[in-house]
Amino acid sequence: MEREKLEVDVLFVGAGPASLASALHLSRLIREHNEAVSSGAKSGGKLSDPTLLVIEKGREIGSHALSGAVIDPRAFDELLEGFDGEEPPYDSPVDDDALYILSKNKSFRSPVTPPPLRNHGYYVASLGKIVKWLAALCEKNGIDVYPEFPAVELLYEGDSVVGVRMGDKGIDKNGNPKPNVEPGMDVLAKLTVLGEGPRGTLALQAERRFRLNEGRHPQIYAIGVKEIWRAAREVQPGAVYHTLGFPLGTQDFGGGFVYTMKDNLIDLGIVVGLDYENPRLDGHQIFQQFKTHPFIREMLKGGEVLSYGAKAIPEGGYYSMPRLYADGLLIVGDSGGFLNVQRLKGIHLAVKSGMLAAETLFEALLQEDYSPAVLQGYADRFEKSWAKKELWGVRNFRQAFQSGFWSGMFHAGLQFLTNGRGIKDPFPTLPGHTRMKPLKEYFRESDVKPEKMAFDGQLTFDKLTDVYFSNTAHEEDQPCHLKILDFDICNNRCSNEYGNPCQHFCPAHVYEMVEQDNQLGLQLNFSNCVHCKTCDIMDPYQIIVWTPPEGGGGPDYKNM
Incomplete structure (x- = not known):
């Protein structure tokens, strides 16, 4: 089957916050470098307009974007330093946060909000709106962004990644070509960045081929199930509530969340660890039970549901992160395990990972060297960054809960006092399905x-x-x-x-x-x-x- 070929300099797979931030930051580094060379402030040659392409499998940018979301603005503040007048489309600043303990029929507001769940200075936001804004900003800065481009296979020359293959269109359910058959294009790139989200198809291919998980702990996942409601009465935006207890109890890892937004919108959902023992456990049903609690039911009374979604969440932390680079390849965002489960936040880490990757991509383009020797600079930059410091402090948090809720709480307390170490470091980890x-x-x-x-x-x-x-x-x-x-x-x-x-x-x-x-x-x-x-x-x-x-x-x- 003959395939079209498209050649670019840098290809970003997945239009999430990590890939889009990486492409945007790289465009800034290239622009500032060329301006400095032109003005004589910097020696060397210009980079002659490298072609940057972001591809996304969803029908639109944002179609597959789902998060809570409460955003720590630190990474966006850094990202936008070179883009005057640009601000993320946050919904509301957080002005009330609390932890609620739920029994079957009662709720208790904790008098103290645990430090990891304190969100003042942060923002409630829609990840879908964030990535649409980022994609538009990328296009404004000369970056191509293509939706409906599902990458299904990495392409190699020897042990070097040289691009990706798009999925074929017009194949029937029996594998036969239909009249509108269209072979998937091969997109060839000097550098490929995988930001596919958790359990990415191409990231898994790379991990197996290059043994990127060698010496690492297995990743631990959770599932987040979420709905957006429009309340029947006025809702003050900026409230962030997390819950423990009903309907999960203390047997399984997880909890609920309720965030209020403008236009009387309520984001609510539940997160359930995908390392449970009960073969009948049903995350969707647990979420529906969550809504029947009087504390939640009263908020939703008379309202209407607008949207539903579910997403896997990589919770393993620092010890479960794969090696983030191979020949011609970098891995960013959820695909690389950039998430702080203790804080229930990953967007700021995804953006930071994209920026660190961009600085390495820039160096590789300057040197015209796409080998692991240069791309290892991404991992080195991460190890020196505030993102590493944040993840190091919670490196054993999620693993401790595989021994049970109360054991996990005990170990979490010790880890908080010992900068993430606790009694065991590293804490043993089992793949969830086992x-x-x-x-x-x-x-x-x-x-x-x-x-x-x-x-x-x-x-x-x-x-x-x-x-x-x-x-x-x-x-x-x-x-x-x-x-x-x-x-x-x-x-x-x-x-x-x-x-x-x-x-x-x-x-x-x-x-x-x-x-x-x-x-x-x-x-x-x-x-x-x-x-x-x-x-x-x-x-x-x-x-x-x-x-x-x-x-x-x-x-x-x-x-x-």
């Missing part, structure tokens, strides 16, 4: 029925209704982008051992056990997929592989 227990081991009985919740359609919603609120759409007649490596394991072994947990951990009703030839078999409703990648992470047999669908497919989040 902690799931078989049905009979977890429930201690032979006949286990999954819990079913009745959804009222006003406050609580089933998964299909929430998928509607996510504006998710895929071309139906295309190969399924969720690759099951062995259906026999799903339909026989997994059914007996774990009860097909994919039915429960997927927040979009993609995985369904249906009657097939007088027995239950797995059916994939892939067009529901909101691209959270929980299935790829939490499947106990690791036989589900998430791949990008045709460009533009997936959710179309609005201001998430």
